[in-house]
Amino acid sequence: LAIKGLFLLFLSGCYKNHLYVQQEWVDAHFLASCHVGSPDPRSSNPPEGQRLLLSWKFPSDLFEEKLTFLITVRFWDNSQEILLKPVEQRGVTAAFYFPNKGHEIDRRILTYKVEVWNERGDLVEEWKHHFWRELIELHGDSQRGSAP
Secondary structure: OHHHHHHHHHHHOOOOOOEEEEEEEEOHHHOHHHHHOOOOHHHHOOOOEEEEEEEEEOOHHHHOOOOEEEEEEEEOOOOEEEEEEEOOOOEEEEEEEEEOOOOOOOOOEEEEEEEEEOOOOOEEEEEEOOOOOOOOOOOOOOOOEEOO
C-alpha cells in the first residue's frame, strides 16, 4: 500500500521540465533517398555535421513571459557558437544544424547548454549536456567564444 501511495504521489507531482534536447549526426544516411534508392541531387554532396533538436511545450502562463532560448554549443576545435532564438510558439520542435564538412578543423559538437530566459532576465529552464562545464578563460583570452 505504501508503494502504491508513493507511485500515486510521483504521478500527481508537478512536471517541471518543459524542454528536451537531443543531438544527432547528419550525413549521407540522413537523406531519405539513401534508404529508398530514389534519385536525389543532394546525394552527390550530402550534408555532414550534427544537429541539435529542441522540443518544448511551455504552459501558457510561462509562455506569456516572452521567452528566449540562449543556446551555447562548444565544438572539439575549442570554438563555440552562441545562438539567441525567441520562443514564438508554446510548443514545437526546432533543429539547429552545425556543418562539419572540412577535415582541417573538427567542428563536431563537444558539449552544449540550452537556457530559457524570460523578458525580466530570469532563468526559467536549463538543459545541459552531461559534459557541460563553464569555459575558463585564462589571461583575459576571449577569443574562444564568438557570438553570431
